[in-house]
Every structure is written in structure tokens, then in C-alpha cells.
Amino acid sequence: MRKACLAACALAITGLATVPADxxxxxxxxxxxxxxxxxxxxxxxxxxxxxxxxxxxxxxxxxxxxxxxxxxxxxxxxxxxxxxxxxxxxxxxxxxxxxxxxxxxxxxxxxxxxxxxxxxxxxxxxxxxxxxxxxxxxxxxxxxxxxxxxxxxxxxxxxxxxxxxxxxxxxxxxxxxxxxxxxxxxxxxxxxxxxxxxxxxxxxxxxxxxxxxxxxxxxxxxxxxxxxxxxxxxxxxxxxxxxxxxxxxxxxxxxxxxxxxxxxxxxxxxxxxxxxxxxxxxxxxxxxxxxxxxxxxxxxxxxxxxxxxxxxxxxxxxxxxxxxxxxxxxxxxxxxxxxxxxxxxxxxxxxxxxxxxxxILGALGKPVGIASYKPYQSSGEDFLHNFLGNLGIPVELQPTYPTDAKTVLLTEAAAADSDIVAKIEASLRGGADVIVTSGLVAALHDKGFADLAEWTPTGRIVSVSHFVQGFGAGNGKSLDDDGAEPSSMLIPETRFYTNDSWATIRAVAGKKGYPVLLMNHYSKGTLYMLTVPENQSDLYRLPQAALTQIRSVVGRHSPVVIDAPAGVALFTYDNGAIVVQNYSDTAVDVGIGAEGATRLDAIGGAAALKPQGEMTGMMGDTRPAFATTIPPHSFKAYRIAR
Structure with a gap:
């Protein structure tokens, strides 16, 4: 294949002309x-x-x-x-x-x-x-x-x-x-x-x-x-x-x-x-x-x-x-x-x-996803939404704040809006889940964000290699992949007050833990912080179990969440259709949690799926679970039947 990036580019648009014989x-x-x-x-x-x-x-x-x-x-x-x-x-x-x-x-x-x-x-x-x-x-x-x-x-x-x-x-x-x-x-x-x-x-x-x-x-x-x-x-x-x-x-x-x-x-x-x-x-x-x-x-x-x-x-x-x-x-x-x-x-x-x-396309409705706000003329945590998409989180990016969304996803780019803290508060008061990244917290920590949650970036970068789920009294549960060598990565440290906030997923180095997914209740809503590694692509190295729990929080109000390794994307549509796409070089087993589904009907040749137990999210919500295998560089499309 051609190796050089020859970006001599072009464009198209709706056009001209039906043509008679002559x-x-x-x-x-x-x-x-x-x-x-x-x-x-x-x-x-x-x-x-x-x-x-x-x-x-x-x-x-x-x-x-x-x-x-x-x-x-x-x-x-x-x-x-x-x-x-x-x-x-x-x-x-x-x-x-x-x-x-x-x-x-x-x-x-x-x-x-x-x-x-x-x-x-x-x-x-x-x-x-x-x-x-x-x-x-x-x-x-x-x-x-x-x-x-x-x-x-x-x-x-x-x-x-x-x-x-x-x-x-x-x-x-x-x-x-x-x-x-x-x-x-x-x-x-x-x-x-x-x-x-x-x-x-x-x-x-x-x-x-x-x-x-x-x-x-x-x-x-x-x-x-x-x-x-x-x-x-x-x-x-x-x-x-x-x-x-x-x-x-x-x-x-x-x-x-x-x-x-x-x-x-x-x-x-x-x-x-x-x-x-x-x-x-x-x-x-x-x-x-x-x-x-x-x-x-x-x-x-x-x-x-x-x-x-x-x-x-x-x-x-x-x-x-x-x-x-x-x-x-x-x-x-x-x-x-x-x-x-x-x-x-x-x-x-x-x-x-x-x-x-x-x-396939005729069976797909209007694309829907997790509402995410990127103001005009903004940047920060460059292209992070696409890394999250490669983790199986369907993102609907927009230039205006999604005031009516049940779940709002905000990266550092949202700091370009001088009213962003007030908008987050309004969403929380309305009962929404708001997921912010560590980059956004760092950008806003001295600009009023502490009125929502006293989360303070320490400026320290730590190397972590193990991951644990759990909060409240009791033991944590390891999220490390069975039999796999731990993957070390660098993450920013954020200080928080125990029992005011809860590290629902923790990264562990030696005998010290650091929040990966941090939770705080505010008014009728819930505020989360997702810690983004210093190298964003290290998100792909998180254990599959950790990724699935993150998906269950971000997708709590979505009809579908998946259990899969990184490199698998999920596209969702307003008519109950979904597409699961595997970008990796090997086949992957994918679990699909579909709310209220009795089966997943195939679109375009794949076999229909019947439920195989339940998928349980981090906050205790359950939904029927389905299993499929996606070949390398392939997709499968389904429609939820209820």
C-alpha cells in the first residue's frame, strides 16, 4: 500500500443533473x-x-x-x-x-x-x-x-x-x-x-x-x-x-x-x-x-x-x-x-x-449516542472522543451544550465555555449523569469547579499497573485480565475526600490507589471523573473488565452497552438498530447488553441472537446479555426485538 500521506484532498456535495440520452x-x-x-x-x-x-x-x-x-x-x-x-x-x-x-x-x-x-x-x-x-x-x-x-x-x-x-x-x-x-x-x-x-x-x-x-x-x-x-x-x-x-x-x-x-x-x-x-x-x-x-x-x-x-x-x-x-x-x-x-x-x-x-444502511435509523459538547474554537485532550469511540462508547459530538441529555460527556475542550460550570450544575440539578475527564477538572479546578466537587489535581504523575473495582465498606474486586501481564501506564493524580467522593474504579501501584472513575453525588444527579492516561492511547491497555464497567456508567441511560476489548466500536440508532464493528486484526468475542431485549434480529446476514443471562452494570442495573464473535476488520448489525 502507499506509505506517504498524500493529503491532496477533495470534496463533494449534492449536485447537478439528470441526463437525457443526447x-x-x-x-x-x-x-x-x-x-x-x-x-x-x-x-x-x-x-x-x-x-x-x-x-x-x-x-x-x-x-x-x-x-x-x-x-x-x-x-x-x-x-x-x-x-x-x-x-x-x-x-x-x-x-x-x-x-x-x-x-x-x-x-x-x-x-x-x-x-x-x-x-x-x-x-x-x-x-x-x-x-x-x-x-x-x-x-x-x-x-x-x-x-x-x-x-x-x-x-x-x-x-x-x-x-x-x-x-x-x-x-x-x-x-x-x-x-x-x-x-x-x-x-x-x-x-x-x-x-x-x-x-x-x-x-x-x-x-x-x-x-x-x-x-x-x-x-x-x-x-x-x-x-x-x-x-x-x-x-x-x-x-x-x-x-x-x-x-x-x-x-x-x-x-x-x-x-x-x-x-x-x-x-x-x-x-x-x-x-x-x-x-x-x-x-x-x-x-x-x-x-x-x-x-x-x-x-x-x-x-x-x-x-x-x-x-x-x-x-x-x-x-x-x-x-x-x-x-x-x-x-x-x-x-x-x-x-x-x-x-x-x-x-x-x-x-x-x-x-x-x-x-445494511436502510435498516438503520437516526444515529444516537452519548451527548458530548465541544464548543466552537476549542481544543483540549485532542481527539479524545475518537479514542472513547474505539472503546465501544457511542459519542454524539455537538457544538452546543446538551441541556436535556440524561448523560453528558465533557472533555477538556468544554473549558472554552466560560459558563461550563453553571451548565454542569444545571444538568446535575436536573438529575443527569455528567462525566468529566481529568483534563477538564484540571482546567476548571480554580474556576468554580470545587463548588461541585472538591477534586484537586496534585500535579503528580504516577505509574500504575493494576485495576480494582469497588467502593464502600468491603473488599475491592480485581479487574485485571486473567493471565495477562500487568500493563503499566502513567496517569495524573487527583486528590479527593474519602466518603464525599468514591473511587469506583481504582488504579493501584504498590500499596496505593488512585481514582480512574471517581463519583460524587450532587443534588439529583451524579458527577463522575474519568482519569485519562498521560498517553491517551493507554486507554486501549485498560483491562477489558475495567472498560466494560466504564461503559456501564457512561451508557447507563443508553439502550445498549457492550463487553469487549478495546478496538471495538458500537453505533446505535433511534429505531433500535445497532452496529458492532471490530477494528482489530483478530476475531473478538463481544457481549451485548440490550435493555428490554428478547432477541437481537440480524441485519444483513448474521444469525439472530438469543439472550444468555444478564449483564450487570456498576450501579447494579441489569439487562439481557447476548454473545457474538466479530471477525477481524468486520461488523455485524442487529435490531433489538422487545
Whole structure:
């Protein structure tokens, strides 16, 4: 597989055009009228400007189109007009549009407002320079002239620190300067010029995957996101241990949910590329998780790998002989028999993944999860929600405080809200469970949090290796994995008052204990603190029994909790459907506790499950328990029957 993180990214959105038989001479209607090849989503391919210009040659188009269309169904393409100082011509754009319309494919435009880069680092325009501002506006006008829908690929951020930038920044922070600048650029160099050229154009901004750091580069999920006609989501997580971002698998689902809550009804879909994956299943997982989050469209970046004749390198896959959700060896054999002499490429990998997931999606309702609040322009405990998702905690991330939620999950990012302590208190007075992280406690301990619970970070970091459950009079119960070597990790120490608060899960070093899950009653509600290790990925090293007890607290008001090792995600829906996905390289046994369930009916081929006893939560609640085994890099979907 390709090792370099080639984040030349793209975007898609709901589009144009149903196409009559002789579309070559006709204007394409609205793309929403183009029948999708799939029942539950649309599929699109982004065509970067160099490929778009090459496709203006009819022989090249016919050859590449035949290869792409033989491997996967797609409903739409995004034809890029500009990237890195490279402009397509008017004639090239019109020819490529006409060729795709002939094939019944909807067309939209794309533009990447990037200025190239060097040494693998991205370069942006310097928006203090008149020549860069002029090039930005020229690119936007070109795209808007030819398309009624234009998407900004996710390079609409600002990295320059030229002398002109330094002078313009003045006493502002770099974050504030860049936010102010990019809001102005969005209004005056993108939206106004585009609408002047084409009053009917819909301008869509695609936001990438590194949302924790957006504000520092001028990306704004608040004012800017609302100024555009729509937004789009970069759902590429690539490999979680190889790439520089180290994004966790669950983010391909969670980020769609977050952006949906930022612009309800205006998030057009998700986008995945082929880069930096060590094995082919990881590519499929990104596509699936985007669609499990109910994205209406999936965009494949980009045309080049989808249309090239080479076989895809499937990577090192020790599980390749197992029957998995993405059974690539079986699909390759089927493909070879049907297309002798033509290898299966990236396009076929995408097509197979999409065909696999489509029948499942119609049975899934609206995604629901544990309400978690991340204010605009906030950061802290970076991307922790995705680590928690990889622990089997379904997270519904949102930019406003969830005042009506029975359970509220808050990380350090919530400290960006100056009223957060009052909001926590209101939830507790209303009878909610509020789970805060040790990072948030550290950020708020001298800002009024002590009025809720006198929990004090000591500043000491301790190495722990054993874990115990229990509180009140009596002995604790070991949560260590049977027969496994203890895993030492570093955690922050928090001081609390015995009998005022209870360490329901303790980490133990020698003969001293430290809270991992700390509980305090306040008014009608319960306040918990989850201690986050110094290295967040050490959460994956917690014993399974400890993880399951944490899940039972966080999911106390949820219809489903699971008993599984780390690396297993749970997606839940408002119609009683659930998906359990295994990201690990080996099969895992999973217990499913489903409230009030008499059985779990299979969705899409798995066998129905009958209850096998009960699952008991930390606070004594019980629910019927079911057992299943999930193969490596696979999922199973069920519907709760009551």
C-alpha cells in the first residue's frame, strides 16, 4: 500500500443533473434528480485539475471512464478547475462536463485554494499579498462560471507568517488574526465573486479531519460554516499508527455526526482517499463508517486511482483467509473469473465496499449516542472522543451544550465555555449523569469547579499497573485480565475526600490507589471523573473488565452497552438498530447488553441472537446479555426485538 500521506484532498456535495440520452447539447438539470446506483446514498468521484485537463482528450476520457465504470458505480463527479497555480481552461472544463453528461453522470465543480508546498508541507496563499488575493478570486470565478455547484477542497486555511502577515496581525493572537482574515476572504474573495459570476451557484466548504486545531489556521466551524451554502466532511482517518495525524478509526463516523450537528441538513456527505493505508480493509472501514453515520453521499478521492489499470496492493493481511466483512481474496477471485486479464484496482475495492454496506444502511435509523459538547474554537485532550469511540462508547459530538441529555460527556475542550460550570450544575440539578475527564477538572479546578466537587489535581504523575473495582465498606474486586501481564501506564493524580467522593474504579501501584472513575453525588444527579492516561492511547491497555464497567456508567441511560476489548466500536440508532464493528486484526468475542431485549434480529446476514443471562452494570442495573464473535476488520448489525 502507499506509505506517504498524500493529503491532496477533495470534496463533494449534492449536485447537478439528470441526463437525457443526447446530453451532449443539453443543459443538465438538478443532480438530485439523477437516480443513484445505490439505495441509501450517492457515490461521487473527485477529479483533480491535472486529471480533469487530461480527460479533455476524448480518447483518454473513453479509456479511463471505461476502467472506472467497470469497477464501481458512481453517480457524480467533481471537476476541479484550479489547484496549486494550475488553471484548467474554459474549453477543457466544458468538454469534460459534456463527456460525463453523455454517460448520465451528474457534474459539479471543485477548486483547491492552495499555493503548492515543499518538503511535504502544504503551502497556502498569503492573503496579505494582492497577487495571491487576485489568484484566489480568479480561481473561484472560473469554477463558478462553469458549474452551479462548487466545492472548496480542504486547503482553505492559512499558514503564512510573512512580514506582511506579521505587520497585519498586530497585537492579535495568530489564531484570532487568521480567523478574522479567513472570514474576510470567504466573504470577499470567494462568496461574492462566485455569486457575481453565477447567482445560482451553491458554494460548499469542505472541512478536513483535524477539527481540534482548526481555529489556529483560520478554519471556522461557526461563522464561516454558516456563511456558505453548505458544508462537507473529510472522513479520511487512514492508518491510525502510521500517519502523522494518528487519527483513530472511529473518527470517520464521529466527525460526520459532529458536522451534522453544526449545520443540520446542510452537511452534504463524507470524503475518503486511498492514501496511507497499510491494508485494503482500512480503506473499506473508512467508507463504511462514513455511511454508518448516515452521510447522504460519499466522495472518492480521486479519479486517478479509480481509473488506472494497475491492480491495488492489498497489503499485509494475516486475516486474509478468514471470512470477513471485506472478503477481498474472495472478491478478487470473483473479479478475475469475470474479467480475465484485468486486475482489480482501487475502483473495485471501493465498489465492493459500497455494495457490501448499501443493503445494511436502510435498516438503520437516526444515529444516537452519548451527548458530548465541544464548543466552537476549542481544543483540549485532542481527539479524545475518537479514542472513547474505539472503546465501544457511542459519542454524539455537538457544538452546543446538551441541556436535556440524561448523560453528558465533557472533555477538556468544554473549558472554552466560560459558563461550563453553571451548565454542569444545571444538568446535575436536573438529575443527569455528567462525566468529566481529568483534563477538564484540571482546567476548571480554580474556576468554580470545587463548588461541585472538591477534586484537586496534585500535579503528580504516577505509574500504575493494576485495576480494582469497588467502593464502600468491603473488599475491592480485581479487574485485571486473567493471565495477562500487568500493563503499566502513567496517569495524573487527583486528590479527593474519602466518603464525599468514591473511587469506583481504582488504579493501584504498590500499596496505593488512585481514582480512574471517581463519583460524587450532587443534588439529583451524579458527577463522575474519568482519569485519562498521560498517553491517551493507554486507554486501549485498560483491562477489558475495567472498560466494560466504564461503559456501564457512561451508557447507563443508553439502550445498549457492550463487553469487549478495546478496538471495538458500537453505533446505535433511534429505531433500535445497532452496529458492532471490530477494528482489530483478530476475531473478538463481544457481549451485548440490550435493555428490554428478547432477541437481537440480524441485519444483513448474521444469525439472530438469543439472550444468555444478564449483564450487570456498576450501579447494579441489569439487562439481557447476548454473545457474538466479530471477525477481524468486520461488523455485524442487529435490531433489538422487545
Amino acid at each position: 446530453a451532449r447539447t443539453m443543459v443538465a438539470p438538478d443532480a438530485a434528480t439523477v437516480p443513484s446506483h445505490y439505495q441509501n446514498f450517492r457515490a461521487a468521484i473527485y477529479i483533480a485539475v491535472n486529471d480533469a485537463r487530461a480527460l479533455a482528450d476524448r480518447a483518454t476520457f473513453d479509456r479511463q471512464y471505461a476502467r472506472a465504470a467497470s469497477q464501481l458505480h458512481f453517480d457524480k463527479v467533481y471537476i476541479e478547475a484550479y489547484r496549486d497555480h494550475n488553471f484548467a481552461t474554459d474549453a477543457e472544463l466544458e468538454r469534460v462536463k459534456s463527456y460525463f453528461r453523455e454517460k448520465g453522470v451528474a457534474v459539479a465543480g471543485g477548486v483547491t485554494l492552495a499555493a503548492g508546498g515543499k518538503n511535504g508541507q502544504f503551502g497556502t496563499f498569503d492573503y496579505e499579498l494582492p497577487e495571491d488575493r487576485a489568484e484566489c478570486e480568479r480561481a473561484v470565478r472560473l469554477a463558478a462560471k462553469h458549474f452551479d455547484e462548487v466545492i472548496l477542497d480542504d486547503f482553505f486555511f492559512y499558514t503564512s507568517k510573512s512580514d506582511a502577515d506579521i505587520a497585519a496581525k498586530g497585537k492579535r493572537s495568530w489564531t484570532q488574526y487568521r480567523l478574522d482574515t479567513m472570514r474576510d476572504v470567504a466573504r470577499n474573495l470567494v462568496l461574492k465573486p462566485a455569486k457575481a459570476v453565477n447567482p445560482n451557484v451553491r458554494m460548499i466548504i469542505k472541512y478536513p479531519n483535524w477539527y481540534e486545531h482548526f481555529q489556529g489556521l483560520g478554519y471556522d466551524l461557526d461563522q464561516e460554516a454558516k456563511a456558505f451554502d453548505g458544508i462537507y466532511t473529510g472522513t479520511e482517518t487512514r492508518d491510525p499508527t502510521l500517519t502523522d495525524q494518528l487519527l483513530q478509526e472511529y473518527e470517520s463516523y464521529e466527525i460526520i455526526r459532529y458536522y451534522d450537528n453544526i449545520r443540520p441538513g446542510a452537511n452534504g456527505g463524507g470524503w475518503v482517499d486511498t492514501f496511507s493505508t497499510r491494508f485494503i480493509d482500512r480503506y473499506a472501514e473508512q467508507l463504511w463508517d462514513t455511511l454508518f453515520a448516515k452521510a447522504p453521499e460519499i466522495t472518492l478521492f480521486n479519479w486517478h486511482p479509480m481509473s488506472q489499470p494497475e491492480a491495488v496492493d492489498s497489503g499485509d493481511r494475516p486475516w486474509k483467509n478468514a471470512t470477513t466483512s471485506f472478503d477481498w481474496d474472495r472478491e478478487q477471485s470473483r473479479w478475475a473469473a469475470a474479467h480475465p486479464g484485468t486486475p482489480a484496482g482501487w475502483g473495485r475495492a471501493a465498489g465492493y465496499a459500497l455494495e457490501t454496506i448499501d443493503p
